[in-house]
Amino acid sequence: xxxxxxxxxxxxxxxxxxxxxxxxxxxxxxxxxxxxxxxxxxxxxxxxxxxxxxxxxxxxxxxxxxxxxxxxxxxxxxxxxxxxxxxxxxxxxxxxxxxxxxxxxxxxxxxxxxxxxxxxxxxxxxxxxxxxxxxxxxxxxxxxxxxxxxxxxxxxxxxxxxxxxxxxxxxxxxxxxxxxxxxxxxxxxxxxxxxxxxxxxxxxxxxxxxxxxxxxxxxxxxxxxxxxxxxxxxxxxxxxxxxxxxxxxxxxxxxxxxxxxxxxxxxxxxxxxxxxxxxxxxxxxxxxxxxxxxxxxxxx
Numbered sequence: 001x002x003x004x005x006x007x008x009x010x011x012x013x014x015x016x017x018x019x020x021x022x023x024x025x026x027x028x029x030x031x032x033x034x035x036x037x038x039x040x041x042x043x044x045x046x047x048x049x050x051x052x053x054x055x056x057x058x059x060x061x062x063x064x065x066x067x068x069x070x071x072x073x074x075x076x077x078x079x080x081x082x083x084x085x086x087x088x089x090x091x092x093x094x095x096x097x098x099x100x101x102x103x104x105x106x107x108x109x110x111x112x113x114x115x116x117x118x119x120x121x122x123x124x125x126x127x128x129x130x131x132x133x134x135x136x137x138x139x140x141x142x143x144x145x146x147x148x149x150x151x152x153x154x155x156x157x158x159x160x161x162x163x164x165x166x167x168x169x170x171x172x173x174x175x176x177x178x179x180x181x182x183x184x185x186x187x188x189x190x191x192x193x194x195x196x197x198x199x200x201x202x203x204x205x206x207x208x209x210x211x212x213x214x215x216x217x218x219x220x221x222x223x224x225x226x227x228x229x230x231x232x233x234x235x236x237x238x239x240x241x242x243x244x245x246x247x248x249x250x251x252x253x254x255x256x257x258x259x260x261x262x263x264x265x266x267x268x269x270x271x272x273x274x275x276x277x278x279x280x281x282x283x284x285x286x287x288x289x290x291x292x293x294x295x296x297x298x299x300x
Contacts, residue, residue, distance in 0.1 A: 022293035036066025048103040089116035119298035135286040147172040153213040158186035179209035213250040
């Protein structure tokens with residue numbers, strides 16, 4: 001494991017190893033055990049998309065590991081003025097010990113890894129969100145104790161979250177059903193791969209996806225960069241909501257997850273969100289622990 005560019009690059013064993021270390025780091029933090037795993041190490045954080053959880057969790061995580069995090073807005077870098085990725089990657093590799101990038105194009109993250117000489121972490125692209133799904137898997141295992149025999153249902157847009165959840169579920173042996181409107185399916189190659197594994201179902205029916213689910217997951221209908229589509233998407237996704245009525249089709253002890261920020265009243269009702277706030281905010285906290293584990297694995 002040299003980088004974290006997408007979950008599909010990791011084996012099941014590598015994913016579980018990250019989760020096990022994340023559990024350990026969470027235990028140490030809860031018990032006041034301070035270990036400077038990354039003492040003196042420097043992480044650069046390039047943001048072409050704004051964030052709450054990604055920025056704060058990476059920055060706090062590096063501090064807790066004994067290192068330093070540098071916030072690098074694309075507006076402040078020459079890459080925002082046309083400097084080629086390969087030049088920026090080579091320069092930053094001479095200053096830093098690791099790089100986290102939150103951007104639009106997956107190719108940009110791949111290029112930073114190709115031309116640089118330091119570990120690169122994908123903080124989010126339009127294609128995938130591996131850090132979030134590592135935190136999601138950590139949370140599911142905390143609440144359910146295992147991945148074996150579980151069914152996850154994702155309701156909504158077949159976006160970067162759906163793509164990464166498909167990979168995370170299949171790699172850990174969970175069944176996953178994705179309910180989305182026609183024309184909003186997850187990545188075609190991932191759907192083919194997941195379907196051939198026997199663990200993925202893509203459906204237009206929210207009820208079918210939720211039937212017997214152990215875990216329900218949703219995300220906003222219009223992601224960052226899709227603001228101009230918001231009104232049109234509201235009409236398309238109107239029936240793709242997690243609410244008090246359709247949640248009854250899932251198991252009685254179902255856990256509900258959301259990567260946040262949530263648009264309550266759209267993809268999820270306020271009542272369901274608040275009833276499952278414990279899981280959702282534990283999931284948000286686990287971004288910190290899962291990413292610390294990734295950084296230790298890559299930068300130590």
